Amino acid sequence: MKKIFxxxxxxxxxxxxxxxxxNIGASIARFDDNGLTIMRNGMTAHIETLDGVNLQMExxxxxxxxxxxxxxxxxxxxxxxxxxxxxxxxxxxxxxNAAAAAGVPLVYVNRQPVNMDTLPDGQAFVASNEIESGTxxxxxxxxxxxxxxxxxxxxxxxxxxxLSNQAAVQRSKDxxxxxxxxxxxxxxxxxxxxxxxxxxxxQDLMTNWMSSGEPFDFVIANNDEMAIGAIQAMKAGGIxxxxxxxxxxxxxxxxxxxxxxxxxDVTVFQDLAGQGAGSIDTALKLxxxxxxxxxxxxxxxxxxxxxxxxFQ
Amino acid sequence: MADTSHGIGGLTYDxxxxxxxxxxxxxxxxxxxxxxxxxxxxxxxxxxxxxxxxDTQDRFDTIFNEARxxxxxxxxxxxxxxxxxxxxxxxxxxxxxxxxxxxxATAMIVMSFAQTELVNGNPNPKAVFGPWAFDLPVIIPVxxxxxxxxxxxxxxxxxxxxxxxxxxxxxxxxxxxxRGIAQAWTRGQPVSFPxxxxxxxxxxxxxxFWFVGLAILMHIVMRYTLHGKHTYAIGSxxxxxxxxxxxxxxxxxxxxxxxxxxxxxxxxxxxxxxxTAQSGMGIFYELYAIAMAVIGGVSLTGGxxxxxxxxxxxxxxxxxxxxxxxxxxxxFYQLMAMGGIIIAAVVLDKMxxxxxAARS
Numbered sequence: 001m002k003k004i005f006x007x008x009x010x011x012x013x014x015x016x017x018x019x020x021x022x023n024i025g026a027s028i029a030r031f032d033d034n035g036l037t038i039m040r041n042g043m044t045a046h047i048e049t050l051d052g053v054n055l056q057m058e059x060x061x062x063x064x065x066x067x068x069x070x071x072x073x074x075x076x077x078x079x080x081x082x083x084x085x086x087x088x089x090x091x092x093x094x095x096x097n098a099a100a101a102a103g104v105p106l107v108y109v110n111r112q113p114v115n116m117d118t119l120p121d122g123q124a125f126v127a128s129n130e131i132e133s134g135t136x137x138x139x140x141x142x143x144x145x146x147x148x149x150x151x152x153x154x155x156x157x158x159x160x161x162x163l164s165n166q167a168a169v170q171r172s173k174d175x176x177x178x179x180x181x182x183x184x185x186x187x188x189x190x191x192x193x194x195x196x197x198x199x200x201x202x203q204d205l206m207t208n209w210m211s212s213g214e215p216f217d218f219v220i221a222n223n224d225e226m227a228i229g230a231i232q233a234m235k236a237g238g239i240x241x242x243x244x245x246x247x248x249x250x251x252x253x254x255x256x257x258x259x260x261x262x263x264x265d266v267t268v269f270q271d272l273a274g275q276g277a278g279s280i281d282t283a284l285k286l287x288x289x290x291x292x293x294x295x296x297x298x299x300x301x302x303x304x305x306x307x308x309x310x311f312q
Numbered sequence: 313m314a315d316t317s318h319g320i321g322g323l324t325y326d327x328x329x330x331x332x333x334x335x336x337x338x339x340x341x342x343x344x345x346x347x348x349x350x351x352x353x354x355x356x357x358x359x360x361x362x363x364x365x366x367d368t369q370d371r372f373d374t375i376f377n378e379a380r381x382x383x384x385x386x387x388x389x390x391x392x393x394x395x396x397x398x399x400x401x402x403x404x405x406x407x408x409x410x411x412x413x414x415x416x417a418t419a420m421i422v423m424s425f426a427q428t429e430l431v432n433g434n435p436n437p438k439a440v441f442g443p444w445a446f447d448l449p450v451i452i453p454v455x456x457x458x459x460x461x462x463x464x465x466x467x468x469x470x471x472x473x474x475x476x477x478x479x480x481x482x483x484x485x486x487x488x489x490x491r492g493i494a495q496a497w498t499r500g501q502p503v504s505f506p507x508x509x510x511x512x513x514x515x516x517x518x519x520x521f522w523f524v525g526l527a528i529l530m531h532i533v534m535r536y537t538l539h540g541k542h543t544y545a546i547g548s549x550x551x552x553x554x555x556x557x558x559x560x561x562x563x564x565x566x567x568x569x570x571x572x573x574x575x576x577x578x579x580x581x582x583x584x585x586x587x588t589a590q591s592g593m594g595i596f597y598e599l600y601a602i603a604m605a606v607i608g609g610v611s612l613t614g615g616x617x618x619x620x621x622x623x624x625x626x627x628x629x630x631x632x633x634x635x636x637x638x639x640x641x642x643x644f645y646q647l648m649a650m651g652g653i654i655i656a657a658v659v660l661d662k663m664x665x666x667x668x669a670a671r672s
Binding site: 031032033034036037040160163191192193194199200203204205207208209210211212213229232236237253254257312 | 369377379380382383386387431437438491494495500501502504505515582585587588591592593633634637638640643644
């Protein structure tokens with residue numbers, strides 16, 4: 001509580017000090033998530049380039065109730081705009097209502113709110129289009145397999161992220177959709193399981209799969225951490241990484257190293273820092289009363305060994 | 313947990329209750345679970361008659377599917393190391409909830425001292441400290457990790473022994489503190505790219521080697537040394553233990569310190585195995601470690617249980633986890649099934665204890 005009073009007092013002081021200063025409050029689902037950390041850093045870096053904009057960032061600690069409290073506290077302390085990276089995308093209705101009632105602009109970032117179609121005026125969503133990522137990944141794996149002459153039939157595994165997460169569900173659906181296309185229907189999934197975005201769980205899952213002894217040609221993971229876990233398990237199992245197509249999403253530094261080593265074949269760069277910066281820009285536009293599209297898309301980029309150097 | 317006067321027996325605990333028969337039961341339960349999976353493998357149409365533990369495709373020299381046997385133990389080794397320490401904490405009548413976050417915090421700190429300077433010829437993109445911390449001999453990160461574990465553990469123990477707050481509260485507080493340390497250390501950024509010698513600690517089957525080695529060591533400590541005997545005595549009846557001249561406070565500090573050092577070591581092996589440290593590592597590890605001990609016959613009221621029991625409890629976990637993947641159980645149902653099995657195991661163990669008590 002003390003911290004909130006302090007923040008409120010501090011922002012009041014700042015507003016008093018400079019009439020032009022803009023105050024933005026941001027509530028992030030969790031500070032210890034790797035991807036969200038890149039996004040957070042993108043926000044802080046962008047703020048430093050802007051004059052007279054203050055950013056107050058709070059950690060919602062994956063707690064829906066705490067996040068709503070934070071938003072109400074932002075409103076109470078009179079911020080000019082609020083940015084929300086939702087803990088639970090199903091719980092955004094109350095947040096939208098609270099902000100709309102107070103007349104404070106609200107920007108959702110990275111995670112799509114459930115009330116997307118009914119967002120009140122002065123609210124927007126900044127993210128990458130999740131349908132792109134899984135599709136780009138699976139389609140490139142499909143092309144690589146074809147190029148290797150495996151279009152007669154290829155079998156493999158799909159590693160899901162957290163099952164309660166919308167991005168994971170969407171990316172897996174994209175993979176199924178790509179496999180359903182005429183050009184890629186030679187691909188067959190032996191099994192799909194969750195490894196909860198985690199490298200450690202992915203290692204164990206892959207080793208479990210390999211213990212069945214079934215030959216396979218590809219492993220598609222919903223994120224890079226799981227793809228790296230799968231690679232580590234396959235290498236420990238003596239599998240030649242040249243024989244297996246492995247795909248992930250995120251283009252993390254670790255993944256780019258794995259790609260340079262020839263282990264990871266495909267990943268997709270989600271411009272998280274760009275999303276963070278985009279959310280600030282959108283919030284400022286809304287605060288200034290400008291017209292903003294309800295959805296602001298920051299594109300995904302396919303990363304293969306050919307262009308990997310650009311992302312390092 | 314402070315109320316141990318209703319514990320089983322007096323200072324002279326009943327030796328029968330922690331010798332072979334108990335562990336044999338867990339072993340039988342494990343065999344039953346294996347048999348269930350074998351039957352499912354034959355019955356389910358999409359399994360093509362593949363066996364769970366046996367080599368049906370002639371891939372190995374022995375009759376077993378060696379790859380499956382390896383992963384069953386490998387995937388529980390790291391939490392198993394934590395469970396060894398938790399076992400002696402629970403036997404002493406306490407509980408340790410801080411081990412999972414301690415794994416996260418230790419991994420972050422240890423990995424910062426285990427980084428290489430160059431990654432594929434480029435400077436390490438994840439460097440935490442300056443050049444002095446690159447390519448240190450492997451003993452440095454290991455010692456840093458164990459020292460950190462020892463500090464956290466002795467704070468846990470001192471809080472419980474000297475301020476007499478319940479172990480649940482003391483270690484819950486430490487749970488939050490450690491997760492905070494893990495996040496604050498690099499402000500949420502993961503730490504990667506360790507030296508080769510550090511990476512060797514958790515490579516391949518090394519986690520199993522550490523788990524088995526430490527289990528043997530802890531078994532000797534619990535069964536044949538004064539430390540072990542005093543731990544059982546305190547857990548059975550703390551007042552009696554104090555009156556018979558055991559320095560209960562000092563002993564408790566030692567018990568929690570050993571538990572946290574084992575959790576810290578688990579973090580070293582985990583970060584080495586994964587070649588990365590992340591602040592979110594070790595989520596639910598404390599609960600799984602406690603569950604392994606409890607399935608292994610360790611009583612939450614203290615004074616009863618054993619290291620071999622906990623090792624078997626860990627193996628039961630491994631069998632279930634591999635079995636789920638083997639029968640391709642839909643991931644949406646795995647947690648439910650796991651929870652059900654944990655409860656069933658403890659209920660069965662409780663019934664067996666009551667029958668045994670009624671007989672004697």
